[in-house]
Amino acid sequence: MIRHSTFLGAAVVAAALVAPNAPLGAAGSAISGTVKVTGLASGADAVVYIQQAAGTFPAAKPVEMDQRKMQFIPHVLPVVAGTTVKFLNSDPTPHNVFSPDNEKYNLGTWPQGQTKDHVFATCLKPPCVYTQLCRVHPEMEGFVVVLQNPFFAVTNKEGHYEIVNVPPGAYTLGVWHAKAKAQPKPVTVGADKPATVDFTLGR
Ligand SMILES: [Cu+2]
Known part of the structure; x- marks a missing residue:
């Protein structure tokens, strides 16, 4: 790809x-x-x-970060500040979405086929990097990079x-x-x- x-x-x-x-x-x-x-x-x-x-x-239209086969896809997702990222779970197992960086978020844990959104609107000094993690699977890691x-x-x-x-x-x-x-x-x-x-x- x-x-x-x-x-x-x-x-x-x-x-x-x-x-x-x-x-x-x-x-x-x-x-x-x-x-x-x-x-x-x-x-x-x-x-x-x-x-x-x-x-x-202006923010781009919403973009997607998938959780599929126990990976965040794409692994690295740059976005313009203000963009909504839709976190999708495509796996049969529940995944969690959280980030310990910047304003921090924990969107919870949800099953296959569902998405939750986070708006990356608080980045004052780009680039703002958010390590994207899953509490259920500590080996999972992705990155959202917020840019001007x-x-x-x-x-x-x-x-x-x-x-x-x-x-x-x-x-x-x-x-x-x-x-x-x-x-x-x-x-x-x-x-x-x-x-x-x-x-x-x-x-
Ligand atoms: Cu997971």
Whole structure:
């Protein structure tokens, strides 16, 4: 599954919203690249994101984090601040949903086929990372990463990411990974000038 493509739709909508006066055809460009994590075989599940973009960004429509085969899917879910996440249980066993981070929440425990919502509306200094846990199954873990704008992508198992339709401008590109870190990098994109930014994360 190509996780980063899940967010293309949101980025397209947001680009249209933030650039209402842009001439027709002056869509943004892509920022893409590869993330390597020192000591890990896979560069998957890193979030690459523009730290701060001009304008305000409405919440995307609700997105889903599933609990299926004893895993949170997707393992890493970036969202724009204010977005509702629908936590679904697809397993025949009850699961719990809680996070010990930031404002903390415990949505309870519920059976197969049901969802409960949490609105990620309190993030004052993005990124706000919520470790997503299940009290019934201590080995289960996921992450919700709350961001200021919809210009983000999650790396696939090759470590590749692509953020599409970024409005022309100069930005700082951050990267988040559950187990490794790297400094942000500057990036400039033009109307027809995509950019490539690679990261090597250390632990
Ligand atoms: Cu569980």
